[in-house]
Amino acid sequence: MPILPPKALLLAPMVELSHRPLRELIASFGSCDRYYTEMTSASGYLARSPFDRWFMDSEPAPERTVVQLYDSEVDPMAKAAARLVQERRDSGMPLGGIDANFGCSAPHIEKSGGGVSWMKDASRAASLIAALKAAAPGVPISAKLRLGYEESESALVDFCRALADAGADYLVIHPRLKNEKFRRLGRWSHVRAVAEAISIPVVGNGDVRSWERYRSAVDEYGGAGAMIGREAVRRPWFFALLRGKEADPGFEMEARVEETGLRMLSLIRELLPESFHKSRARRFFFYYCDNLSFGHHLRYAIQNSDRLDDIERLFKAYFDEVPAERVRMER
Numbered sequence: 001m002p003i004l005p006p007k008a009l010l011l012a013p014m015v016e017l018s019h020r021p022l023r024e025l026i027a028s029f030g031s032c033d034r035y036y037t038e039m040t041s042a043s044g045y046l047a048r049s050p051f052d053r054w055f056m057d058s059e060p061a062p063e064r065t066v067v068q069l070y071d072s073e074v075d076p077m078a079k080a081a082a083r084l085v086q087e088r089r090d091s092g093m094p095l096g097g098i099d100a101n102f103g104c105s106a107p108h109i110e111k112s113g114g115g116v117s118w119m120k121d122a123s124r125a126a127s128l129i130a131a132l133k134a135a136a137p138g139v140p141i142s143a144k145l146r147l148g149y150e151e152s153e154s155a156l157v158d159f160c161r162a163l164a165d166a167g168a169d170y171l172v173i174h175p176r177l178k179n180e181k182f183r184r185l186g187r188w189s190h191v192r193a194v195a196e197a198i199s200i201p202v203v204g205n206g207d208v209r210s211w212e213r214y215r216s217a218v219d220e221y222g223g224a225g226a227m228i229g230r231e232a233v234r235r236p237w238f239f240a241l242l243r244g245k246e247a248d249p250g251f252e253m254e255a256r257v258e259e260t261g262l263r264m265l266s267l268i269r270e271l272l273p274e275s276f277h278k279s280r281a282r283r284f285f286f287y288y289c290d291n292l293s294f295g296h297h298l299r300y301a302i303q304n305s306d307r308l309d310d311i312e313r314l315f316k317a318y319f320d321e322v323p324a325e326r327v328r329m330e331r
């Protein structure tokens with residue numbers, strides 16, 4: 001497979017969301033080019049944390065699923081990469097790539113030296129990329145980053161160039177500073193600046209919620225593709241819609257809103273351990289309820305439900321009240 005196909009579509013890594021049920025659901029509409037797993041602690045994996053098999057589960061498309069690792073030190077990251085490669089070799093399961101998390105700004109991760117705090121020191125981050133390349137020969141190595149701590153295009157370009165020189169195969173940039181929340185739109189001009197300055201593919205990420213924004217991510221900002229997070233949860237058919245519109249701008253598709261939500265509940269029940277059910281269903285419906293005109297009431301009720309059966313009952317009851325929202329046309 002190429003490192004990335006042209007105008008690649010990638011599913012973002014999202015804790016409690018980028019799991020196998022979401023990938024299965026997206027794939028049922030026609031897949032995307034790369035799926036990222038949610039971030040997994042390299043040290044935890046080396047210590048054989050019991051939940052990692054769910055975090056790193058790469059079905060239904062392991063050849064295009066990238067495992068995202070985080071840690072505060074080079075050594076555990078490199079050892080985790082080597083072990084992952086060995087395990088995949090032993091089981092015969094392909095590995096779509098390994099990604100280094102340079103973007104997480106959650107306080108407990110950043111303070112311990114992981115996530116975005118790698119962006120404080122370009123040469124240290126580059127040595128991590130070089131160590132991953134050496135530990136996982138032949139496996140695509142990427143890094144997902146933010147803009148860092150202060151807005152400086154030259155510092156960002158230097159940082160990205162150091163990663164490219166160390167052997168990174170491509171980069172994903174979520175163009176927000178360390179502390180910037182979702183309220184403010186990302187600063188996409190920086191994606192363009194990096195894409196123009198370095199020779200490896202650069203993918204933009206953040207707020208791609210429509211066909212127009214996807215087009216501008218690729219055409220206006222020169223990205224090698226777009227990574228999409230929350231919108232792929234709100235609309236698991238979103239990648240299929242973008243692909244359809246690429247082939248024919250007049251493309252439209254039927255979105256089966258009730259059926260898709262119920263399918264997600266079945267997939268969670270079938271594919272995840274019971275201790276994950278409540279948190280994963282709540283997290284999914286937090287975004288999915290945006291599809292519904294009166295979704296805020298349902299969202300609130302679901303966030304207070306402890307059992308999948310109750311969530312299912314609430315979700316079905318919504319459509320008994322508002323049957324017209326079961327299916328809608330997407331353009």
Ligand SMILES: Cc1cc2nc3c(=O)[nH]c(=O)nc-3n(C[C@H](O)[C@H](O)[C@H](O)COP(=O)(O)O)c2cc1C
Nearest residue numbers: 012013014015038039144174206207208228229230
């Ligand atoms: C609930 C949630 C969990 C996230 N977890 C991760 C993660 O594990 N690793 C990571 O690099 N980014 C993580 N992110 C950031 C997303 O990958 C992405 O950069 C961000 O949501 C912006 O993209 P979007 O506007 O398409 O959602 C997370 C975001 C959300 C909303």
